[in-house]
Amino acid sequence: MKKSLLSLLACGALCGSAFGAKISFSLDIESLSNAGGTEQLSNQGLLVLIVSTEDEVFQSPVADTIVTGDDQIVATWDLNKVGPGTTDIALFEGGIDYQAEWEGGPLALVWFPGLSEEDMTPETDEPFGFFSDANNLVSGHSWRMPAPGSLLHSLKLFTQSATKLVQGGGDVPDGIGAAAYLVGTAPTAPTAPTEISFEPKGTTIEVTWEGGSAGSGGYLVQRKGDGDPNSSFETIGIVNAGDPNKFIDPNVIPGAKYDYKLISLSGIGFASADQVEDFIEALRSRIIAFDSRAKMMSGINKRTIDLSVTGSEELPVLLQAIGPSLHDSGFVPQSRDIPADAALELYYGIKPADVTDRKIAENDEWDLYEDRDLIEDVMRDYGAYPMYNHPGSGDSAFLALVKEVAGGYTAPVFDPMGGEGVAVVGIYDVNYKEENPSETRLTGVASRSFVGEGFENFRSSVNILGQVPMTLLIRGQGPWLRDLSENDAFNSDVVLDNPTVTLFRLVSGKWEEVATNDDWGTANSASVAQIHAASDAVGLPRLTEGSADSAMLLTVEPGIYQAIMDGVDGETGVAQIAIFEVPGM
Secondary structure (H helix, E strand, O other): OOOEEEEEOOOOOOOOOOOOOEEOEEEEEOOOEOOOOOOEOOOOOEEEEEEEOOOOOOOOOEOOEOOOOOEEEEEEEEHHHOOOOOOOOOOOOOOEEOOHHHOOOEEEEEEEOOOOOOOOOOOOOOEEEEEOOOOOOOOEOOOEOOOOOOOOEEEEOOOOOOOOOEOOOOOOOHHHHEOOEEOOOOOOOOEOOOEEEEEEOOOOEEEEEEOOEOOOOEEEEEEEEOOOOOOOOEEEEEEEOOOOOEEEEOOOOOOOEEEEEEEEEEOOEEEEEOOOOOOEEOOOEEEEEEEEEEEEOOHHHOEEEEEEEEOOOOEEEEEEEEOOOHHHHOOOOOOOOOOOOOEEEEEEOOOOOOHHHOEEEEEOOHHHOOOHHHHHHHHHHOOOOOHHHOOOOOOEEEEEEEOOOOOOEEEEEEOOOOOOEEEEEEEEEOOOOOOOOOOOEEEEEEEEEEEOOHHHOEEEEEEEEEOOOEEEEEEEEOHHHHHHOOOOOOOOOOEOOOEEEEEEEEEOOEEEEEEEEOOOOOOOOOOHHHHHHHHHHHOOOOOOOOOOOEEEEEEEOOEEEEEEEEEHHHOOEEEEEEEEEOOOO
């Protein structure tokens, strides 16, 4: 979304009286477009700031004049004089002479894509856009005339960077920045929906509504929870006018209760509807843990675990790297190799120039953790591997706070001395038992490791807690690593060329097979198009059609599942198991 910054800087004394005082504004404006939104016109036309001085109501432009009644023009900006493609526009001029009757009046912006400072006379049917925010739905200063002497009073339209409407980002109604009205035809104000309905749909809540209109704007979908009596509605999404009157809320907590509110919004104004008296309880399942078991090696064979998290709140997680104690605990036979040490680190997934800027946490000896009592309590409370039974083992663990970030997180596990052997990495949600758990949740993991034969094959598990089924995308990625590899790091000598993945469910202490796949484009639980759509939904690059990678798209009941990867015909090499919750499926 293009952002234009227009600053009109004041000169002269800043004084409390209107006589001789100046005022200035800073405007962040939406990308401007034609009525249909098909053509961007951000560097075209005349932008006019107006104030209503008496009746709080703006009059629509008419032929030959921009303002009528008690409306007055405060300032104009000619966008035609700004170079095409410019994203930040600064116009430095003298301040505006303040008029006493302006103070406290509502402000509005009118945009005429066909006018300029040389031609400020609109004709009948001249297209124009209009925006006012007397009810403070957006960030920035109030859309009312400030006191005389104010510098850079900040008015912000519905820009992606400036708006406070959608928590954690998101889009805005497409029509807000459009020249959607015609001179001589009075714009129609939005009306509120007449009825709101919502229904749990397993992993989501579906909100629908009837009646109401939003003109060229859209509907803001707002939500609040039942856990905090002081909670307020927050916008969680936007539906554009003309789209179906339906919104699917994917970010709900099992057992939590929510109320919803709809706001019809256009540049002319807004109307809200909050007709739901009872909170609705969400039905959802939640991933509470991932773990993987594989051979820990070094160099190109080094194990890494990529973690995906959904939600803007911070979520406490416990990470464990378990190797040296696996013999003593009985999880690995004495005849099998285990590493003498297991170190674990956590990084942001996107790589800045300085790797130290990415590092979040690290540990080599779990019992030297800064708060050993706390981490022991967390292990007990959330059923994690009992490292407290193996003091001084050389296993590692730490607690961290995560939330949704671009690129996710990556956790390498390794023996600092270069040793090899089978090790287990666990990642636990250590918040879901709280009375009001975080809405942020674990949604996916992609574990990369060397895949050996027999006991040294590759296993990745997921623990799903909840009331309803969950759709999982499970991919066994070998050739895919080579396809995406930079500098041919994962070449044919390294990659597992033909992985096969089988999913098991733990039932009464025994593993029962659920499904298996060898080549993902054949004999599969889903079509190629469905696998592509699910990959897009979770943010994974698509598999190459016809490749020997494996993939399954399965809807499963809550429980503990394990995906086991082997190489066809005993082949070995580096590969990755990805397990992701697919929203809305």
